[in-house]
Amino acid sequence: MTLNKxxxxxxxxxxxxxxxxxxxxxxxxxxxxxxxxxxxxxxxxWIVFIVDYVVSISLAHDRKTWFKNxxxxxxxxxxxxxxxxxxxxxxAVLNVLNRTSGMAVRGRITLYVCSSVVLLIYxxxxxxxxxxxxAPGTTITDFGKAIWWAFVTTTTVGYGDMSPVTWQGxxxxxxxxxxxxxxxxxITATLASWIVDRVSDEADKRANETESxxxxxxxxxxxxxxxxxxxxxxIAKLRESPTADDRR
Amino acid sequence: MTLNKxxxxxxxxxxxxxxxxxxxxxxxxxxxxxxxxxxxxxxxxWIVFIVDYVVSISLAHDRKTWFKNxxxxxxxxxxxxxxxxxxxxxxAVLNVLNRTSGMAVRGRITLYVCSSVVLLIYxxxxxxxxxxxxAPGTTITDFGKAIWWAFVTTTTVGYGDMSPVTWQGxxxxxxxxxxxxxxxxxITATLASWIVDRVSDEADKRANETESxxxxxxxxxxxxxxxxxxxxxxIAKLRESPTADDRR
Amino acid sequence: MTLNKxxxxxxxxxxxxxxxxxxxxxxxxxxxxxxxxxxxxxxxxWIVFIVDYVVSISLAHDRKTWFKNxxxxxxxxxxxxxxxxxxxxxxAVLNVLNRTSGMAVRGRITLYVCSSVVLLIYxxxxxxxxxxxxAPGTTITDFGKAIWWAFVTTTTVGYGDMSPVTWQGxxxxxxxxxxxxxxxxxITATLASWIVDRVSDEADKRANETESxxxxxxxxxxxxxxxxxxxxxxIAKLRESPTADDRR
Amino acid sequence: MTLNKxxxxxxxxxxxxxxxxxxxxxxxxxxxxxxxxxxxxxxxxWIVFIVDYVVSISLAHDRKTWFKNxxxxxxxxxxxxxxxxxxxxxxAVLNVLNRTSGMAVRGRITLYVCSSVVLLIYxxxxxxxxxxxxAPGTTITDFGKAIWWAFVTTTTVGYGDMSPVTWQGxxxxxxxxxxxxxxxxxITATLASWIVDRVSDEADKRANETESxxxxxxxxxxxxxxxxxxxxxxIAKLRESPTADDRR
Numbered sequence: 007m008t009l010n011k012x013x014x015x016x017x018x019x020x021x022x023x024x025x026x027x028x029x030x031x032x033x034x035x036x037x038x039x040x041x042x043x044x045x046x047x048x049x050x051x052w053i054v055f056i057v058d059y060v061v062s063i064s065l066a067h068d069r070k071t072w073f074k075n076x077x078x079x080x081x082x083x084x085x086x087x088x089x090x091x092x093x094x095x096x097x098a099v100l101n102v103l104n105r106t107s108g109m110a111v112r113g114r115i116t117l118y119v120c121s122s123v124v125l126l127i128y129x130x131x132x133x134x135x136x137x138x139x140x141a142p143g144t145t146i147t148d149f150g151k152a153i154w155w156a157f158v159t160t161t162t163v164g165y166g167d168m169s170p171v172t173w174q175g176x177x178x179x180x181x182x183x184x185x186x187x188x189x190x191x192x193i194t195a196t197l198a199s200w201i202v203d204r205v206s207d208e209a210d211k212r213a214n215e216t217e218s219x220x221x222x223x224x225x226x227x228x229x230x231x232x233x234x235x236x237x238x239x240x241i242a243k244l245r246e247s248p249t250a251d252d253r254r
Numbered sequence: 255m256t257l258n259k260x261x262x263x264x265x266x267x268x269x270x271x272x273x274x275x276x277x278x279x280x281x282x283x284x285x286x287x288x289x290x291x292x293x294x295x296x297x298x299x300w301i302v303f304i305v306d307y308v309v310s311i312s313l314a315h316d317r318k319t320w321f322k323n324x325x326x327x328x329x330x331x332x333x334x335x336x337x338x339x340x341x342x343x344x345x346a347v348l349n350v351l352n353r354t355s356g357m358a359v360r361g362r363i364t365l366y367v368c369s370s371v372v373l374l375i376y377x378x379x380x381x382x383x384x385x386x387x388x389a390p391g392t393t394i395t396d397f398g399k400a401i402w403w404a405f406v407t408t409t410t411v412g413y414g415d416m417s418p419v420t421w422q423g424x425x426x427x428x429x430x431x432x433x434x435x436x437x438x439x440x441i442t443a444t445l446a447s448w449i450v451d452r453v454s455d456e457a458d459k460r461a462n463e464t465e466s467x468x469x470x471x472x473x474x475x476x477x478x479x480x481x482x483x484x485x486x487x488x489i490a491k492l493r494e495s496p497t498a499d500d501r502r
Numbered sequence: 503m504t505l506n507k508x509x510x511x512x513x514x515x516x517x518x519x520x521x522x523x524x525x526x527x528x529x530x531x532x533x534x535x536x537x538x539x540x541x542x543x544x545x546x547x548w549i550v551f552i553v554d555y556v557v558s559i560s561l562a563h564d565r566k567t568w569f570k571n572x573x574x575x576x577x578x579x580x581x582x583x584x585x586x587x588x589x590x591x592x593x594a595v596l597n598v599l600n601r602t603s604g605m606a607v608r609g610r611i612t613l614y615v616c617s618s619v620v621l622l623i624y625x626x627x628x629x630x631x632x633x634x635x636x637a638p639g640t641t642i643t644d645f646g647k648a649i650w651w652a653f654v655t656t657t658t659v660g661y662g663d664m665s666p667v668t669w670q671g672x673x674x675x676x677x678x679x680x681x682x683x684x685x686x687x688x689i690t691a692t693l694a695s696w697i698v699d700r701v702s703d704e705a706d707k708r709a710n711e712t713e714s715x716x717x718x719x720x721x722x723x724x725x726x727x728x729x730x731x732x733x734x735x736x737i738a739k740l741r742e743s744p745t746a747d748d749r750r
Numbered sequence: 751m752t753l754n755k756x757x758x759x760x761x762x763x764x765x766x767x768x769x770x771x772x773x774x775x776x777x778x779x780x781x782x783x784x785x786x787x788x789x790x791x792x793x794x795x796w797i798v799f800i801v802d803y804v805v806s807i808s809l810a811h812d813r814k815t816w817f818k819n820x821x822x823x824x825x826x827x828x829x830x831x832x833x834x835x836x837x838x839x840x841x842a843v844l845n846v847l848n849r850t851s852g853m854a855v856r857g858r859i860t861l862y863v864c865s866s867v868v869l870l871i872y873x874x875x876x877x878x879x880x881x882x883x884x885a886p887g888t889t890i891t892d893f894g895k896a897i898w899w900a901f902v903t904t905t906t907v908g909y910g911d912m913s914p915v916t917w918q919g920x921x922x923x924x925x926x927x928x929x930x931x932x933x934x935x936x937i938t939a940t941l942a943s944w945i946v947d948r949v950s951d952e953a954d955k956r957a958n959e960t961e962s963x964x965x966x967x968x969x970x971x972x973x974x975x976x977x978x979x980x981x982x983x984x985i986a987k988l989r990e991s992p993t994a995d996d997r998r
Contacts, residue, residue: 111945111948111949112945112949115945150421150424154424154428157424157427157428157431158412158427158431159907161410161428161431161432161434161435162410162412162658162905162906162907163407163410163411163412163431163434163660163907164412164414164659164660164902164906164907164908164909164910165412165413165414165417165662165909166412166414166661166662166908166909166910166911167414167417169909169911173894176894176898176901179901179902180898180901180905183901183902183905183907184905186905186907187905187933187934187937188937189435190435190438190439190934190938191934191937191938191941192941193435193436193439194438194439194442194443194690194938194941194942195443195694195938195939195941195942195944195945196945197439197440197442197443198442198443198446198447198691198694198942198945198946199942199945199946199949200443201359201360201363201443201444201446201447202446202447202450202946203949204359205359205360205447205451223471223472223475223967224967224970226472226475226476226479227475227967227970227971227974228970229479230475230478230479230482230974231970231973231974231977233479233482233483233486234482234974234977234978234981235977236486237482237485237486237489237981238977238980238981238984240486240489240490241489241981241984241985241988242984244489244492244988398669402672402676405672405675405676405679406660406679409658409676409679409680409682409683410658410660410906411655411658411659411660411679411682411908412660412662412907412908413660413661413662413665413910414660414661414662414909414910415662415665437683438683438686438687441683441684441687442686442687442690442691442938443691443942445687445688445690445691446690446691446694446695446939446942448691449607449608449611449691449692449694449695450694450695450698452607453607453608453695453699471719471720471723474720474723474724474727475723477727478723478726478727478730481727481730481731481734482730484734485730485733485734485737488734488737488738489737492737492740646917646920650920650924653920653923653924653927654908654927657906657924657927657928657930657931658906658908659903659906659907659908659927659930660908660910661908661909661910661913662908662910663910663913685931686931686934686935689931689932689935690934690935690938690939691939693935693936693938693939694938694939694942694943696939697855697856697859697939697940697942697943698942698943698946700855701855701856701943701947719967719968719971722968722971722972722975723971725975726971726974726975726978729975729978729979729982730978732982733978733981733982733985736982736985736986737985740985740988
């Protein structure tokens, strides 16, 4: 069994489990009923993710590289505070959907960024609410406030009307800030690439002209070769004619 | 009747209606007199926009694509809180004015961004003032404060001396934050494209030299062709002269 | 007298006046002595700047374009609140110093941005202190606090420990925010251009190879032309020899 | 002794000293025991750094250029408040490790930025805690809060729940803000370069086609040269045959 085969096999089941995890987590935080059922579900899914991680790394060809490329996955499994990162698997699914639809690079990046941001703000708000709700001196007391805080943090506006008071809440906040910077960077970079392309359209036209110049040159050389070949025929005839002359 | 024809027909009337909407909305929020007249005007214009949306989608060739490309339009029609988005039609008019004046890509982007930002800050302030003014615990109590808050939010500075307390106000704030990030991104991207171009001026000069190298090569081949042709003439004369020789 | 000649003539005197303006303004705000002398100096310089504006626009070839390109200059002359903008003339002097030293585009942009930011933060703090100092409820009470506030605003951090309370102070704040966004944009764009160049060094090498391929091709064609010419000589000799044959 | 040799000789000892400095500084601020031992260590290392600076500048070929390129080093030596900058030497070591591993430009930039940011936030928090801890009215009272404050500042979020009150603390804050802007810029620029490359892959393919066009042209010219050479042989045979004719 290769890693590739394993990943193809587990891709959809794990995505479904990530969705179930999202639902169980949302239910636990927002409804606050059936807490023990939700916790059990979350723990079972956690064990499945650990099993997947262990199997994946044991199947990997180059374990060191795989380990380095999947540090975020390890973090999301080892530290309960970062377990919402497991939902990044949902973003990974976009990769599958995309491969078939053949979108352009920029379109794909935009799709990833938008989905990741929506997911991050939703899950960040949930996690923040979960850890802050009962802290003394907290200002994040319901989901609406948590969503508002997540937006204010991710966009780096930071009014300060609400800010986390627990260390777990601050960890989540740092995660959202970094995500926010990444978001701004990706949007700017994608736009820059688009504008550079738009502006260089004219330059491209000039390049096409150069190309056509080369093509024209190529056809000139072809004509020239023809001319030289006809010349050889002429000379061949010339060589034949003196021979004819000799025979006479 | 095609969608194109419909859009050309309705372009100017709808722009005028958007302007009337802006005036009625400003009057209602700032002057707070003739509220019922303003409301009626706004509602009539709303119905016209719904009619335009329905006609447009029924005339569209590929309805699914049109629907996807005009999600923002649907949002601005369906949700009263987002009705200021209808004013984006005023920015769309710039498109028409521009097409004729033949500005460069970067000039056009700059013009769009500046107009959109001015419009967004103005309308965002209006909308924020409208929903926050009478909320308990609000800090946004007059138009000057609303404008100041809109600037602080859009530039992502976020002092926190004023921040929305109602959920509608928070929605508008999120809109302004996203607009602010878009603004920073567009400015950065446009500048980056400009600097890349400036720096690559030298590279362009080198490219021109390559081009001239190709041109020189082309003229070399032309000379060569001439030489070969003269050669053919020489050989033709050579063939003639032995014939003359034969005859003697 | 042309506009160019006028500008060359007035460049240094106006720069010196801008420096005097900076000193008088700093003295007035920071030392708060000789206020009337400082005010007189500032007003005299103001009149000189108005005269320069009027003479410049009357000498301009295309007055409409000149007017559009110098809107910021007009604003700095007409609105007392924006008079610190007159100091941008000091940044303009860098242009002169630079033209001679032949720096690269990116070096020049970096120099401009750093000087402008230092000047803007200094003058912004001065102006803010000037208008806020005696306002009721102000937090910006000395120059150190004003500098700190200017940094917090320009970098878009916006703690909110200090924020302007007067409308003039808010105008200056908006100016600094916009400058801050411009600053971030210019830094990012310059860096992006630098990285793109670094990465494309390899691509450049490949381009050089293509160029050398063209050069090699060109020399091949030259050799070929030589070959054809020698061929012509051979044929010429061939033509001569039958003539020699004839004579015998 | 040249500057290069001196730098190679002192590279590792100075890096170790920078590490010892980091440990002594951390111990002094966090443990608050053995303060006088830590202070002595820091002062001894300081003297070593001054000696290195003096020796380096006296060995430098072009002292003015070296002075300009090492302003930050001078600042870190002269001003006690900026002594954490000495730790930038630790980042400089990455340069050595990197040169051998042959990473690509973007990979190297990413590595530098991540290490610098981690180091800056850690040392910034330490320094901030050191100067703010005992100030009246401070909010930064333990290391956790200082780290949280450093993140909020560097990402330019700026909630304002904590902000420095001493002028030294504000200097450090300005340093972190500038670092934050640099961080956002570098991330954006690196991403922009990556996206531009990804998008231009297609354009590259087209460029390759042009190259192959040139290659084809080149082989055409080679064929043509062959044809002309065979032509010369034919003519040479032609010249020989009449001579043979003459002998007969």
